[in-house]
Amino acid sequence: MVRQDDPRPAFSSDPIILEMRSITKEFPGVKALSDVSLTVRPNEIHAICGENGAGKSTLMKVLSGVYPYGTYTGTITFQNEECRFKDIKSSENAGIVIIHQELALIPELSITENIFLGNEPTRFGSIDWPQAKRRAIELLARVGLEDDPDTQIKNIGVGKQQLVEIAKALNKSVKLLILDEPTAALNETDSQHLLDLIRGLKSKGVSSIMISHKLNEIEQVADSITIIRDGKTIETLNVKADGVNEDRIIRGMVGRTLENRFPDRHPTIGEVFFEVKNWVVQHPQVTERLVVKDSSFTVRRGEVVGFAGLMGAGRTELAMSLFGRSYGTFISGQVFKDGKQIQLRNVTEAIDHGLAYVSEDRKALGLNLLDDIKRSIVSAKLSKISRADVVNDVDEYQVSESYRRSLRIKTPTVNEGVSTLSGGNQQKVVLAKWMFTDPDLLILDEPTRGIDVGAKAEIYGIIRDLAAQGKGIIMISSELPELLGVSDRIYTIFEGTITNDILASQADPETLMRSMTSTKRKVLS
Known part of the structure; x- marks a missing residue:
């Protein structure tokens, strides 16, 4: 185990491919990351675990240039060179590619067009589509996808879309692949195929950083696990040497043991x-x-x-x-x-x-991400807080504030936008919205x-x-x-x-x- 005051792995003398040292990132009124450090070795699958809002995705956005150098403090060293990425393109040029949970694919374009979007092969000043298609077939074979590269993205499932994203990364000569919740929307078969692919890439010299809430998958594929809590590095674990299991990961994530993950019930049906x-x-x-x-x-x-x-x-x-x-x-x-x-x-x-329905896609169907929290909570039944078709602002605030407290939605005020919340807190807002309809x-x-x-x-x-x-x-x-x-x-x-x-x-x-x-x-x- 590695203590918080020295979060570097102490269990290996192997060379490192990535070191993030003392990363601190602040937003107005919020310190999202505080002195976070992370080390990844070559040919390693390194998992990052933590509760929603712990800072996992923020750390990866710092690494990939989404948050450019100058917007955070700390150092990033990749392949023995200090990196000061100004955008995603510069991190990709270095060999670091991130695949976000919300896939960056255009549904109306073909698989080939998506793989080479912004990186098209050219010949005599024009896009060389025959070469792109040949290369697409090679990349799809590497990720085990047999679909016609002319197929539109909207006509393949989410599992295959994930494989297209990885094919895109391979085309960019990826050395470190970052995957943010890669199996969240996949069934067991597609999830297992993707995990097998990540292990296959490891054997071919591609290191991976994987964020996931599916602890059984983390335990299955990860070599090391870094746990982040409240924007701080808690510890880094060697999965094999430390005998890591799901309960051990949970204890690090929440600071306590969840003896029973499902609450006791004595139903009266x-x-x-x-x-x-x-x-x-x-x-x-x-x-x-x-x-x-x-x-x-x-x-x-x-x-x-x-x-x-x-x-x-x-x-x-x-x-x-x-x-x-x-x-x-x-x-x-x-x-x-x-x-x-x-x-x-x-x-x-x-x-x-x-009847009330909490959708599986909270961002597309459950919430208007342009709304604030209080309007989101009352939106399904505005008539309950309206007089003569005019919303009573006081009632709106009091209702939403009561749900904020009772559901423990982590936000300083219900006037904040729902887009600023972590996934778990967004889900609580959706639940509050429908609970308000009684x-x-x-x-x-x-x-x-x-x-x-x-x-x-x-x-x-x-x-x-x-x-x-x-x-x-x-x-x-x-x-x-x-x-x-x-x-x-x-x-x-x-x-x-x-x-x-x-x-x-x-x-x-x-x-x-x-x-x-x-x-x-x-x-x-």
Whole structure:
């Protein structure tokens, strides 16, 4: 273990490829990084762990030139030379390439065009597209992607888009690859493929820095782990020599042991109050494709109902189509609440009937990043704080401030923009927004995606408390341990069809996975 006063790894005399020494970065009123140091050796996968807002992404933006030299203090030495990057281009020229969580690809352009964007090969003063395509095929082969390089980015999945980003990096002669939450939006298969690729790059001389909240993946691939807490380096661990496991990483991240990552629950589950019968939804563009097929399910008061399925199974499509037909073309089906059939033809009707939906994409669908926190929290039900269609500013502030305190949203004031918050705190704002509508049924779509273990524990506590109030909760998650730890009952979905209904207490990951990969219906509970 390495103490905070000397964060350099003490477990190896190997040469280093990168050293960041005493990095301090301040924003108005906030010290995001305070004397942070980081050392990476050649052919190493170095993980950076920390809670949301700890400073991980800020540190990587300093390294990659997003925050140029002069906007921070401290030194960066790469391949034995001190670097003073003025922008991303200068760090890329040195061999450092960053892949952000929000991929920097243009959907309407082809794979080839994206790989060479801003770096196109030329011949006689014009772009040499035949050469670009040949080179693209070579790069795609290196990352294991067999798609036609003329394919538009919007026509391939997120997992393949990640591979295109890595192909772009390889084209820039990358020596140090930075990956910020590379598997956050991927299913298990795509995640494993990407992790295998990162290990393959290591064997070919490419070092990597990886930020991830998926501690099982960190434990699987990392050689070293640097833990950052509150903008400071806490320690650097040698994964093999120090016997690092998930609990050890968590202790460093949050400063304490999370004995039970899922809060104790003693649910009082009432009668069925929400029922969906024979729900059928068509794909919005491909008319012959059904994304939800004859699905039926129930939710009881005070019950947390999990929905498990592989990527593309139809979980989100089912949830969004129920929430005011926000996805696809409704074909048939019925919804009952408290025994009476209700119509959910638009989002307003869904809200009026007591439904709320927390999207899996908080930045695109959950929040307006131009709004401040207080307006974001009240935005779904402005009528509650309005008189004669005029928002009462005092009520708006008091309501949002009460949620800031009760949900422990880390911000000095609700007048701050939501874009300034960490991912976990943005997610709390989205939850507050829908809690303000006082829903009877809260649909949570990947509510803990991209947030740290500490914030996850707080989200789980909120879910427990809402269920204790008698509300019904639908929770969609790609993490099976999370579903098993939080849910009372779990439905599985495969290719738009509900295939199983099982009590969480009777389930395990293997049981769920069998039902997530088969159309054979098996109802147990």
